[in-house]
Amino acid sequence: MTPQNSWWSWDHAFAVLPDLLFEGFKITLVATVLGTLIALVLGLVVAIIRRSAPRIISTPFTWVVEFIRMTPLVVQLVFANLVLSPYVDSSLSIGIWVLGIHYTTYMAEVYRAGIDSVPKGQWEAATALSLPRMRTWRAVVVPQAIRNTVPALGNYAISMFKETPFLFVIYVPELLNVAQNYGSTYFRYTEAITLAGLIFLAASYPTSLLIRRLEKKLA
Amino acid sequence: MPENTAHPGVPGVPHIEFRDVVKKFGDNTVLDDLNFTVTKGERVTLIGPSGSGKTTILRLVMTLEELTGGYIDIAGNPLQYEEQGGKRVRIPDKRRRRTTTDIGMVFQHFNLFPNMTVMENIIEAPVNVMGLKKAEAEAKAETLLDKVGMGWKKDARPSELSGGQQQRIAIARALAMDPEILLLDEVTSALDPELVGEVLAVLKDIAAETDISMLIVTHEMQFAREVSDRVMMFDKGSVIEEGLPDKIFSEPENQRTQDFLRAVL
Numbered sequence A: 001m002t003p004q005n006s007w008w009s010w011d012h013a014f015a016v017l018p019d020l021l022f023e024g025f026k027i028t029l030v031a032t033v034l035g036t037l038i039a040l041v042l043g044l045v046v047a048i049i050r051r052s053a054p055r056i057i058s059t060p061f062t063w064v065v066e067f068i069r070m071t072p073l074v075v076q077l078v079f080a081n082l083v084l085s086p087y088v089d090s091s092l093s094i095g096i097w098v099l100g101i102h103y104t105t106y107m108a109e110v111y112r113a114g115i116d117s118v119p120k121g122q123w124e125a126a127t128a129l130s131l132p133r134m135r136t137w138r139a140v141v142v143p144q145a146i147r148n149t150v151p152a153l154g155n156y157a158i159s160m161f162k163e164t165p166f167l168f169v170i171y172v173p174e175l176l177n178v179a180q181n182y183g184s185t186y187f188r189y190t191e192a193i194t195l196a197g198l199i200f201l202a203a204s205y206p207t208s209l210l211i212r213r214l215e216k217k218l219a
Numbered sequence B: 001m002p003e004n005t006a007h008p009g010v011p012g013v014p015h016i017e018f019r020d021v022v023k024k025f026g027d028n029t030v031l032d033d034l035n036f037t038v039t040k041g042e043r044v045t046l047i048g049p050s051g052s053g054k055t056t057i058l059r060l061v062m063t064l065e066e067l068t069g070g071y072i073d074i075a076g077n078p079l080q081y082e083e084q085g086g087k088r089v090r091i092p093d094k095r096r097r098r099t100t101t102d103i104g105m106v107f108q109h110f111n112l113f114p115n116m117t118v119m120e121n122i123i124e125a126p127v128n129v130m131g132l133k134k135a136e137a138e139a140k141a142e143t144l145l146d147k148v149g150m151g152w153k154k155d156a157r158p159s160e161l162s163g164g165q166q167q168r169i170a171i172a173r174a175l176a177m178d179p180e181i182l183l184l185d186e187v188t189s190a191l192d193p194e195l196v197g198e199v200l201a202v203l204k205d206i207a208a209e210t211d212i213s214m215l216i217v218t219h220e221m222q223f224a225r226e227v228s229d230r231v232m233m234f235d236k237g238s239v240i241e242e243g244l245p246d247k248i249f250s251e252p253e254n255q256r257t258q259d260f261l262r263a264v265l
């Protein structure tokens, strides 16, 4: 038995681990995966609209995108929760949408760079073949644009993962929240917080290695 | 003398008609009130110094550039603008596309789609524009690929091929749409010299075997002489001399044509 006053207790570590993994980490993972999916899809839509829609539509879009990018995620979470909680039961859903939309603005920029990197000659060849606009996007431009963006998109997915602890502020029981709860119940924070950190590391480091390998393969 | 595979076209049936065409890039007037007609089946080669507007003319026909003034008609149909009640009205993209379906273009830098195989490049438009079934489109593509000598590479990616091979595939891709007009803009200029011949040979075959109207920009004067019915010499955005290739290349009348040909030949 480890003495109570030592800075590290294996008992507490083992006691909190299942909650961290099967509650906290599970929620963190769900938030990251769904948030990333939202950002991947909406980001592409926003990038295409900004590139191809008439000014009257694309300019307001640009303002909204800039506004979201220029305000902190935490503020957006608190604000969205304040406004939406009377109508939406689950703070997790609110959190996922805020994360997803926040990252949409970053991913839209990545896609935009990817779209701009497709040579003009590709558009011209599509016009010369009389391909409809939608088909040109779908079959020619987007596949080539995405190829160059996979690493950057992956890095944003990882940084979203690392920002999920902010969901704490709207009481979503993600990893940090679970650790914090354990701490305040037993007055033992060290083990729970340390393990939470290690779980983040254990998940994001291999993922970033994977992305780097993917990057090399696509280059 | 090389054998001339050219034929005079159908006299009096206009296929491409430039009427008072004006093209400006900002303040730079590239084409100023240009008028000319290419008749059905005719092969016309444009020559002229760099910057005289040859590429611009082809790009206007392909709707890659927007007309500043005037009209272009394709087989009697307005391409970019039409006159309606005395007003010049822009034709919407969808309707433009219906006209351009009959026009094919081959570019200096091939512009094959790198994310598709050779076969996919060729059937992309027949399937998605003409509505052919995939199997039909592929059968047709096989024939065209054999014609340009590339049947054995149908599953390759463009990046695995030489410039000459890519250009022959780009030609097959344009032909897969059964174009009535083919635009060729310096299609051999980006190629290593030893690869030019194979591409020109393919084009000469097409010129001999089809009655596609062609508008050609080339620095290959021998080729121009063999396939063209007419050569138009451009300078500063207007035609300064035109005629049969033998006439223009051997006995040009205009001083600027003489100077130009002396410089390039």
Ligand SMILES: Nc1ncnc2c1ncn2[C@@H]1O[C@H](COP(=O)(O)OP(=O)(O)OP(=O)(O)O)[C@@H](O)[C@H]1O
Pocket (backbone or CB within 6 Å): B025, B028, B030, B048, B049, B050, B051, B052, B053, B054, B055, B056, B057
């Ligand atoms: N997108 C553009 N923006 C601005 N100016 C342009 C553009 N495209 C062409 N020009 C100008 O139009 C003029 C004609 O160009 P064009 O490419 O048609 O000439 P060309 O006869 O094909 O020349 P070359 O033999 O060098 O290919 C040039 O002065 C060129 O600078």
Ligand SMILES: [Mg+2]
Pocket (backbone or CB within 6 Å): B054, B055, B056
């Ligand atoms: Mg040119």
